[in-house]
Amino acid sequence: MKQEEYRAVPFAVPQRASLGRWIAVLCLALNVTTALAQSPAADSAAPPDTLQQRLLACTGCHGNEGRAASDGFYPRIAGKPEGYLYNQLINFREGRRHFQPMSYMVDYQSDDYLKEMAQYFSSQHPPFAAPQKFDVPQSTLDQGQELVKSGDPSKKIPACSACHGEALAGVNPAIPGLLGLPRDYIIDQLGSWKSGARRAAAPDCMGQIAGRLTAQQIGAIAAWIGSQTADNQARPADHAAQPLPLDCGGVPASAGSGAGR
Secondary structure, three states: OOHHHHHHOOOOOOOOOOHHHHHHHHHHHHHHHHHHHHOOOHHHHOOOOOHHHHOHHHHHHHOHHHOOOOOOOOOOOOOOOHHHHHHHHHHHHHOOOOOHHHHHHHOOOOHHHHHHHHHHHHOOOOOOOOOOOOOOOHHHHHHHHHHHHHOEHHHOEOOOHHHHOOOOOOEOOOEOOOOOOOHHHHHHHHHHHHHOOOOOOOOOHHHHHHHHOOHHHHHHHHHHHHOOOOOOOOOOEOOOOOOOOOOOOOOOHHHOOOOOO
């Protein structure tokens, strides 16, 4: 989708104003690390090589324990299924997703290293942030709820809940929860899938679905999800309640009899 098409959506697509600051912090951290490594007292001055130390690059944007906030751009990663988080790190590393700080961070990391990161954040369950408050017509929220709960059969668009669970808390091992995600992030990701800027392992089910959504529908889905209060006790389901409506390359067949790798 061309960028100008999103001007029709009554929500501002984020400009990622914090990107420059994030890169500056990352570069400063890298420069400090390099200086310590080159100093004679490097062995005693360098921070311990622990998982918590390594994860500082993640929590700088995604927040402590990956909790994030509901009114920003960065998504909540806490409590997401481990397989989903691992798949996304691989997608950034292999160029199916594009966001410079993420790609830079994972470019040279091993599979085991990325799995360790995914395991950590999937085990975290901090409270959800309060939902966003924004002024949108009730008709837009109603449209979003209808798409999330029932889809649009006339355009072969399945309900979001058909894959992400009735409570939108996700399904193990690889389908993410949606509640707690910022509206702007949802708009950006659906738009990226629609334009082909974001991809997943084939068959790319989300690419197919996003390609059928209009800009107005994307805005409505994002507004409704972003306005919902998430249940702090919600966890990803162990199994899909029914066969998934489409084959998804990133979802093992065991997650639902309609899903394939």
